[in-house]
Amino acid sequence: MAFTALVSVMPKPGVADPQGQTIEGALPVLGYTGVHDVRVGKRIELQLEAANESEARQRVVEMCDKLLANPVIESYEVTIR
Amino acid sequence: MTSAGIVVFPGSNCEQDCRRALSGLGASTAMVWHTESALPDVDVVILPGGFAHGDYLRAGAIARFSPVMDAVRKHAESGGLVLGICNGFQILCEAGMLPGALRKNAGLKFLCEWTDVRVENADTPFTCRTQTGDVLRIPINHFDGNWYCEPETFQRLHDNGQIVLRYADNPNGSLGSVAGLCNPAGNVLGLMPHPERACESVLGSEDGRVILRAMLDHAQRFAA
Numbered sequence: 001m002a003f004t005a006l007v008s009v010m011p012k013p014g015v016a017d018p019q020g021q022t023i024e025g026a027l028p029v030l031g032y033t034g035v036h037d038v039r040v041g042k043r044i045e046l047q048l049e050a051a052n053e054s055e056a057r058q059r060v061v062e063m064c065d066k067l068l069a070n071p072v073i074e075s076y077e078v079t080i081r
Numbered sequence: 082m083t084s085a086g087i088v089v090f091p092g093s094n095c096e097q098d099c100r101r102a103l104s105g106l107g108a109s110t111a112m113v114w115h116t117e118s119a120l121p122d123v124d125v126v127i128l129p130g131g132f133a134h135g136d137y138l139r140a141g142a143i144a145r146f147s148p149v150m151d152a153v154r155k156h157a158e159s160g161g162l163v164l165g166i167c168n169g170f171q172i173l174c175e176a177g178m179l180p181g182a183l184r185k186n187a188g189l190k191f192l193c194e195w196t197d198v199r200v201e202n203a204d205t206p207f208t209c210r211t212q213t214g215d216v217l218r219i220p221i222n223h224f225d226g227n228w229y230c231e232p233e234t235f236q237r238l239h240d241n242g243q244i245v246l247r248y249a250d251n252p253n254g255s256l257g258s259v260a261g262l263c264n265p266a267g268n269v270l271g272l273m274p275h276p277e278r279a280c281e282s283v284l285g286s287e288d289g290r291v292i293l294r295a296m297l298d299h300a301q302r303f304a305a
Contacts, residue, residue: 015229016254018189067146070139070175072182073229 090133128169141171170271181230187254
């Protein structure tokens with residue numbers, strides 16, 4: 001079966017996120033006050049073939065552990081559909 | 082004569098600088114393409130700077146799967162010296178051969194400038210020609226040099242003497258101002274500054290020679 005996987009990769013809590021900080025600093029300049037905790041991550045979409053949804057998820061989680069995310073600084077969430 | 086293998090990935094761009102610096106110190110050099118599954122008979126392995134595989138996804142993330150990296154790992158496991166400079170440091174972290182990870186510089190700017198780095202541990206094969214506290218003038222040239230690890234890991238590295246070099250004036254936001262660190266055995270060193278670019282007075286500093294010469298001398302003793 002064909003599945004679409006959506007992988008969201010985010011900096012772990014406590015890991016400084018200079019991109020998020022820069023955006024947070026820019027928003028008030030445009031009048032958007034009261035914004036805080038801006039974090040910037042990545043969204044990776046991929047198509048894959050698998051016997052079922054659970055197998056698809058398992059394979060994508062493996063991909064995340066090996067390549068798509070760096071566990072030292074990033075966490076990830078996988079959505080299969 | 083001490084021999085150095087310089088690993089070249091698609092996107093490496095400091096391999097000729099490394100070759101020139103090491104040749105100037107009397108070493109023989111061999112370029113090793115990243116698809117090789119074995120290293121030539123060399124005493125030390127250099128992972129040079131650049132943008133291996135375009136630094137896509139994360140710096141070093143793809144390079145760690147290059148076939149040559151198994152051979153580099155075996156070289157290190159058998160006690161051979163491995164020096165990762167800049168992108169080479171990023172690759173060693175992604176490969177798990179050194180702890181932590183390198184993130185975008187805190188100021189979100191590519192930094193190309195001279196830095197003063199302080200020797201924190203002079204008892205490694207790479208720093209044995211220095212004294213702890215010596216300050217070396219070596220340039221940096223990177224976007225992702227902001228090294229990070231978890232606090233308990235940092236404490237362990239500190240206690241083990243694995244933090245080898247620190248910036249005097251932390252330019253990129255690295256945790257603990259770390260500029261270079263080694264593995265527990267001390268035979269694998271990664272550093273963001275480029276010692277190969279500070280090997281001739283006409284370039285502004287010869288301090289990089291202290292690191293490269295120490296590495297070559299140590300390798301010669303190891304081989305003897």
